[in-house]
Amino acid sequence: MKCPTYSSWFRERRLDAVCQILRLPAVMLSQIPGIGPVVKAASTTVGQKILMAITGLLLCGFLVTHLAGNLLLYAGAKQFNHYAESLHSWGILLNVAEVGLFTLFMAHIGLACSTHAMNRQARRSQYTQKESKQEPMALPSGGASGWMFVTGVIIAFFLVVHITDMRLKKNPFIDYSPAYQNGPEAGPDEFVAVRLVLTNWTAIAYVIGLLALGIHLSHGFRSALQTLGVNHPRWNRLLEIISLLFAWTITLGFLSLVTWAAMTSGTSN
C-alpha cells in the first residue's frame, strides 16, 4: 500500500469535485416525475456502464458506415464526390444527425469520465497490482483494458483535429485552395480535400489517433458485449477474437486510406 501524500489527497478531492459536477445533470433529471427511477439507475456505476456499452456500440456502428463511405475514395473522385454530395443534400437532416452523433460522443466520454472517477472514489486506494477481466491478448501488462482511458483521451484529441481539418476545413497548416478550383460557391472538391489533409504532416495525428482507436476498440467492443450480457464460457474466446478482428479491420481500413493518399498524391485520381 502506498502512503497517502499531499498530491494523492489533492487528487482525491479533485475527483470528488469532478464526480459532483458530472452527477449534476442526473440529479436534476431525477427530479422530473416519471423518469426519476430510470435516471437514478443510470447514475449508478452499473447503470452507467450499461449506457457506456450502448453508446460505444452505436459509435462502432457509425465507424462501420463512416469507413464504408470513405472506402469509396478507392473508386475515384467521381464516386467519392457523388457520395459526399448526396450526404450533404440531406440538408437539415444531416445537421440533426451530426448533433445526434456529437451527443453520442459526448455521452460516451462523459460516462467514461464519470465511471472512472466513481470507481476511483469507491476504492480510495489504487491497486498495487492491476488485473484485467480479459486475458492480455492485445497488449502485455493487463492488455488493452489498462489503456482504455488514455486511448480514449487520444481519440478525443484526434476528433478535434479531424473535425477541424475534414469537416470544417479550417486547419491553418493546410492550403485548401486546390479543393476550391471551381470557386468557393461551388463548394469544395471533397476528394481533393481528403487527399490534402491526409498528405499533410498533420496526418501523423491520424496515424496516432487510429492506432489508439485500434487498441480502444480491441478491448471496448468485447467489454461492451460482456456488460450487455453476451458472455458464455464456451464462446468467450471466440468473442475476444471477433472483437480483435473487428477492431483491427476498422483500424487498418482507415489506415489504408492514409497510405493510399501518400502513394497517390500528385496523381489526378
Ligand code: HEM
Ligand atoms: C483516414 C481516416 C478518415 C477519413 C479519411 C475520414 C474522412 C472524413 C470526412 C471526409 C469527413 C467530412 C464529411 C463531411 O464533410 O460531411 C469526416 C467527418 C467526420 N469523421 Fe472522419 N474520417 C476518418 C476517420 C475517422 C475516425 C477514426 C473517426 C472516429 C473516431 C471519425 C469521425 C468523424 C466524425 C465524427 C465526423 C463528423 C461527421 C459529420 O459532421 O458529418 N473519422 N471524416
